[in-house]
Amino acid sequence: MVRPSQQLHAWREPPALLSAATVLLLRDGPDGFEVLMTRRSMTASFAPGAYVFPGGGIDPADAASHDLATRRPTQSSQHLTEAIAAIRESFEELGLLLARHPDGRWADAADIAAMDRKAPFAEQCRARGLKLAAEGVFVLAHWQTDRDLPRRFDVPFLAARMPEHQTPDADEHEQFEPVWVRPADALERHRAGQFFIIYPTIRTLERLQAYRTVDHVLQACAVNEAPLWHSCPRAGWLAGKEQRYMEHEAPFGELELVCPDGQLLHHLDWQTSHPVALLKNVQRLTAPNPGFMTGPGTNSYVVGDPDTGYIVIDPGPDDPEHLERLWRAAGGDVRQIVCTHSHPDHSPGALPLQALCARHAAQRGGHAPPILGLPSGPTSRRDSQFAPDRALAHGERLVLAPASGAAEGTHTLRVLHTPGHASNHLCLVLEEDGLLFSGDHILNGSTTVIDPPDGNMDAYLQSLDALSEACTAHAIRFILPAHGYVLGHAPDAIAQLKAHRLKREAKVAAAMAALPGGSHDDWVRLAYDDVPERLWPVAKRSLLAHVERVQSLAGSHG
Secondary structure, X not given: OOOXXXXXXXXXXXXXXXXXXXXXXXXXXXXXXXXXXXXXXXXXXXXXXXXXXXXXXXXXXXXXXXXXXXXXXXXXXXXXXXXXXXXXXXXXXXXXXXXXXXXXXXXXXXHXXXXXXXXXXXXXXXXXXXXXXXXXXXXXXXXXXXXXXOOEEEEEEEEEEOOOOOOOOOOOOOEEEEEEEOHHHHHHHHHOOOOOOOHHHHHHHHHHOXXXXXXXXXXXXXXXXXXXXEEOOEEEEEOOEEEEEOOOOOOHHHXXXXXXXXXXXXXXXXXXXXXXXXXXXXXXEEOOOOEXXXXXXXXXXXXXEOOOEEEEEOOOOOOXXXXXXXHHXXXXXXXXXXXXXXXXXXXXXXXXHHHHHHXXXXXXXXXXXXXXXXXXXXXXXXXXOOOOOEEOOOOOEEEEOOOOOOHHHOEEEEEEXXXXXXXXOEEEEEHHHOEEEEEOXXXXXXXXXXXXXXXXXXXXXXXXXXXXXXXXXXXXXXXXXXXXXXXXXXXXXXXXXXXXXXXHHHHHHHHHHHOOOOOHHHHHHHHOOOOOHHHHHHHHHHHHHHHHHHHHHHHHHO
């Protein structure tokens, strides 16, 4: 866990969550399934004027009405309560009644007309002998309102088929203008400014586009009786505008690190003119070398504080202005320079940064900081030659300690040798704060290239396993990559990356089996058919690494 003393902003407790339930009523239309949406009142306290799915707060009476509902054997008591709440809200807001008579007939217009939408719901259903059709209400998703908003809800998004022979009739108090709309059409109308919808509605509609029919949606929900996704979005600033992100999106982990309580304070724009503070003891300065292989540029990190001095991780290319900014970010007190590996976007800046520090240190009678890392191997390319002043050992600790010797002010980087992307690749763990500086071993937004002979897929996968173990040993939660934003939930990110690599390897093996006499060009077409063709030249490098591993494994089993 990150030490509270290193957080940039004072903690602000987010507002408490209120329990609610929302239901997506679905029907099959001639051009695909449709969902029922209504417009909220312009005076509503939450999302005024927005088109939403019907729903509302969960009442104690909903939990007390289980005997009034039919349920699936696998439907939990909590999900049953949520389904009952959704059925009740659908009746109160839209005059729709997901209930059946004892003989199995759906409630009809006569039943609805005989009931008072403002009177206690459960009592009226009991009086008419109706059973709530909760067995047909499935959990689609689970949303929590963003932490920065003044009013927050904890809301299951449920899905159910619209009863036949019923017509929505808005209460004209909370809900207006019921409309059936295909998810794609709702999104298009929203983009055109004709259909205002809020963030969780947008994201839900986007995901629904993957389904063809109502049955398709409900069957997906029924598989595990669990939400298809969970989300409590986080917000940041990008290009001067407020932007929100779900857990799987690239900026989410960075927002979680910098503003764990959800305050809307962090700017996500990539720029090279000044460092971005991620914590009090961690700054990121992105080099001005954006490109196809480097993304927004190489991230150089400055770790430490004025009391301890600083370690610079990955000074990047030999760019004088970038190196000057790194020196200034460290207040001129660079104690050590560490390169995660020898590739040309990571290590060439080390010597000129050392020389810059030496010139200033000489004026004060000080010393130039040493360059640390692992020397490039004999398999490295000509543009990736690197010779540190001292080779780091696996498990070695680099300690920045204040003059007072106070443990709270100490910053310790533990070295992990992680070959795979490069034979001399290493990662660094900031032990006190559970941070992993991953170099190019783990990136945000793409997978790293494994380029033989210096790159090796088997070594890469073994290094992922070692990093997974390090996450447990050092309580690592965040990964700070050399390209892209900070990643959160480090163990999950590593597991997903390994699963992706093994899935790709299975496709490579299948391509090799299908075309045993094929070339790498033949195999890349099959194994990377889900990747744009313009990326295949780069993909072929990792394909070769997979091929080597597949052949090696086959040989060992032969």
